[in-house]
Amino acid sequence: MRNSLEAYRKFSPQQDRGxxxxxxxxxxxxKSTAARLLAQRLGYLYLDTGAMYRALTWKALRDKVDMKDxxxxxxxxxxxxxxxxxxxxxxxxxxxxxxxxxxSIRSAEVDRFVSFVSSIKEIRERMVLQQRKMGMRGKVVAExxxxxxxxxxxxxxKIFLEASLKERARRRxxxxxxxGVFLEREEVETELANRDRMDSQRKISPLKKAEGAIVIxxxxxxxxxxxxxxxxxxxxxxxx
Ligand code: DC
Numbered sequence: 001m002r003n004s005l006e007a008y009r010k011f012s013p014q015q016d017r018g019x020x021x022x023x024x025x026x027x028x029x030x031k032s033t034a035a036r037l038l039a040q041r042l043g044y045l046y047l048d049t050g051a052m053y054r055a056l057t058w059k060a061l062r063d064k065v066d067m068k069d070x071x072x073x074x075x076x077x078x079x080x081x082x083x084x085x086x087x088x089x090x091x092x093x094x095x096x097x098x099x100x101x102x103x104s105i106r107s108a109e110v111d112r113f114v115s116f117v118s119s120i121k122e123i124r125e126r127m128v129l130q131q132r133k134m135g136m137r138g139k140v141v142a143e144x145x146x147x148x149x150x151x152x153x154x155x156x157x158k159i160f161l162e163a164s165l166k167e168r169a170r171r172r173x174x175x176x177x178x179x180g181v182f183l184e185r186e187e188v189e190t191e192l193a194n195r196d197r198m199d200s201q202r203k204i205s206p207l208k209k210a211e212g213a214i215v216i217x218x219x220x221x222x223x224x225x226x227x228x229x230x231x232x233x234x235x236x237x238x239x240x
Contacts, residue, residue, distance in 0.1 A: 018138030022147035025161035026196045028168040035143035037227045040090040049144035051094045052127050053118040054105035055082045059096050067113050074122035115198035124204055148210030157237045158213035167219045
């Protein structure tokens with residue numbers, strides 16, 4: 001690991017940067033769509049950090065790396081170039097070493113292994129540095145699990161987005177069904193619950209509400225209502 005742990009821990013915000021908005025929360029709470037639409041509305045950069053962990057997991061599976069071998073996975077992270085590129089329509093394209101993996105990183109197999117891959121210290125250190133670099137100038141909506149707690153603790157606006165497990169499972173099931181993937185509802189619910197448990201119980205940067213974060217439960221909100229609610233918080237915080 002070339003980057004020191006100290007650099008990983010320390011975030012030195014630029015004095016003249018634009019605002020940073022962080023959105024953290026459990027899997028399938030609608031963070032990605034809300035963050036993308038919000039970024040579009042504000043003309044900000046959209047940073048989907050889950051996509052980065054997914055991209056690395058995808059490559060590890062493709063290369064048949066032993067998914068229990070932390071050292072091999074960390075080594076793979078060192079050798080892998082992950083790029084996020086915002087399209088004109090606001091959607092994000094994800095590349096691994098130049099290859100477009102936008103669709104493949106959403107597979108059930110990646111879902112199954114990504115929590116483990118993202119719990120590895122060396123991998124997180126590397127990702128966090130890249131994420132800070134991307135968000136350095138501000139005017140960014142950063143979405144993930146540790147955006148408000150670790151990556152951008154100085155963010156002006158911190159949101160913790162959640163919804164009931166049942167509703168999140170329903171949304172994920174529906175999303176997959178639209179793509180022609182038919183799963184059992186219970187299977188989706190169990191997978192989400194497992195991932196939430198691993199993401200919130202891991203030692204490094206566990207999923208938790210950041211200090212000062214505003215909690216929005218969108219179990220009964222549509223995606224546009226969720227975005228409006230977040231925008232309301234953003235306006236209140238930034239106009240203060
Ligand atoms: O948001 P998502 O489902 O695409 O994220 C995939 C996984 O990546 C998730 O289970 C936990 C991990 N993750 C993380 O540990 N830290 C982040 N900032 C974002 C995602």
